[in-house]
Amino acid sequence: FRTIPAKLTPADPNADIQFVLSDSYGVGDVAEVKIKNIGSLTYTYQSTFTACTLRYLDPKGREFIIPEGTHCDIVMTAEIKPGETATLFKWDFEECTQDAWGCVKSRPLSPGTYKIRGSFSTKDRAKTVVTEKGILIQK
Secondary structure, eight states, rough: OOOOSSSSOOOOTTTTTEOOOOSSTTTOOOEEEEEESSSSSSSSEEOSSGGGEEEOOTTSSSSOOOOOOOOEEEEEEEOOTTTTTEEEEEESEEEEEEEEEEEEEEEEESSSSEEEEEEEETTTTTTTTEEEEEEEEEO
């Protein structure tokens, strides 16, 4: 499942929720994908299969899936309170090229600038923020 609408909502560079990632990584690196709540409200995020609810875009804007973002059959949420940081998952910067209820074939991302984006809402859904982080993958 995907909780982010099919249409890409513009990301807010000052959103209450921010990704905590380095600006660049080398091919073969693994990163801990984290979010930080820099706002004053409590938000929710998918706590099981966390990579499933995020979107990944290549340098040309093409959306793709990652191995950590497949087999998305359990929905459980957790809260991230103001000032908190939450680790979502580890990403080895691979793209899933064959998904059969779980990634059965993948390949490393080529060097370039990629984007990860997410939509996060308050528990009552009164406020939703969209945040994005650009990541440079280098040789």
